[in-house]
Amino acid sequence: MRGEVTLGENDTLALCLRGALERALKARGCGDPAALQSFCEILALAVDAGRGEGEGEWMARLEDRACALIRSGADGREIAAAIAKAAEDASAPQGGDAARYQGLLHAQVAVTRALERVEGEKREELERRLGEIDGFPDTIAATLDPPTLARMGMEKLRAMTGAVRASLFRYQERGIYACDGTAGTEVPGSRMVVEGRAEEVLVREKGAYECGEGREPGIFLDGVRADLPGRLFLPLVVRGRTTGLVMLERDPDGGRLDGEALSLARRFTNRMAVALENAELHAREQKKIRETVALLELTRAINSTLDLEEILERVARMSVDLCGVTECVVYLRDPEDGHFHPGARYGFLGDGEGGSLPCSFRAREMDRGCMRSLEEGEPVLVGIDGSTALYPRQALCEHGVERVLLHPLISRDRLTGILALFYARRGAGAPGREERGVIAAIAAQASMAIENASLYEDIEKSYFSTIKALAKAIEVKDPYTHGHSERVTEYALIIADAMRLDEREKQKLKYAATLHDIGKIGIAGRVLNKPGALTEEEYSHVKTHPLLGDSIIEPVEFLQEPRPIILHHHERYDGNGYPDGLRGEDIPLCARILSVADAFEAMRSDRPYRRALPLEEAVEELRRNAGTQFDPEVVDVFLAVLEHYGGDPVNR
């Protein structure tokens, strides 16, 4: 039967050839019928050529075709049998034994040379690939960003193995891996689950897992079976631990990876695993440094500003930056009714259609168990259903929010607020231990800021009531000025708002405006209440009140900052004021504002010697004196404010 030949025991040359081929081709995989057919043709050619053609010519042709055959990976034993058969078929009838042996001998030489050529090519290719693998650390040196490294690594692996797609999945928790980078077509999926035999091979034995027909499914990508023919899975192993998996997908017609390609791919993935581990260590270190710096900055901010809103905004921004959440909202509890109100937010939830904002909510709108944990100082992780009191559901769904971490803000042993972090990362688990530690540190800072703010508010309230009591003392002495300080304060703060002064400046101005005429305590009542014009001497006496005021508050620690404003509230922009004759911008801005507010209020009130001026006249008076008595810019701002209010906002 054709193709089934038993070599005779005495057929020594054929046996030699068979032995040589067997040794040389042993490692080259399994037989291929097309390759065998082709080899038979070579042999026929060899034998034919042996009968007449030029020896060099057919030897070269034979060698080329033998190369092609060997590259295709035919089985040595079958090839040897085919050679003998072909030689026998081709030569026996005409040429006899001599021609047959000559043909076989030439075939052996040509095949041996072809083998050497292929070996050489393979060695070169192997050296090139090994060079690529060894050169991969240079790529690592160029980037320490794990996702970039993962993508570059997969590009390299894909090029090396001829796969259509190479994807890297990092270990997340037992049996679950998340996609980190892909080269080739689009990302195959985000979450990989590995179980059964696949897990045994990849995780326990640290071996390659080749997919075949009929095996129980063991790998799933986003819930869909992933271990399909044409896919190969390799573990990323660092210090005996499987830190991730690589999935190689080949063209269904491309056949399997041969032994050498597989061992190169394994060598590469091992290097890749170490490189990724190092990059991640580096990234973790960098993150720690960023967190530490951010926390230090937050502490510094808390110590340097009393503006709670500013601190909470910083807390929200920092939480989003450091924890990679979609949104952070700081809810503050109203001490009066116990409701929670958003004090600051940062993120993307409010940026969708309609731009929904976080809600205010009552404690009882939250799950009771959840509220109890928060009251006890325990953070709680809730799903989307447990968080709709915090945010409109539509915004949560629109941004794929899956869970919310609620961290209690405790000040003076009471729940004074909640730090809410909205997680929208698909496939990601709950925040890990390290991340929770960072959140706890941020929450501690926020709690401290709230505590400081409330302590400060208490102190400020008691200070301000002291100041108001002092201001009242002047009003007792000069009944015409009843309510003057309060109204001046209101005008001054309206101007300060329009000029966008910061909270600290506004507070200084508030104290100064309330106390600006405190020095009048030292002015004789008959002068203050005199219905007619003052004599020069009396006027000189009145002009001492800013200096007197300054000396009254000099010993009071918390009034040091408003002192210059009180001292200079009667300076004029043209330099003709008192007590120091300061000019233009040498006069503190708050004193220039106070001067306009003071004069305007005086014009709008009854005095012992005249009735209050109508609004139009008072405005005209300001306009007329802008640039001489008053700072023209302050006057412009104030007139714009009056226009905005459509009249006098204080004294209607």
Ligand SMILES: [Fe+2]
């Ligand atoms: Fe005054």
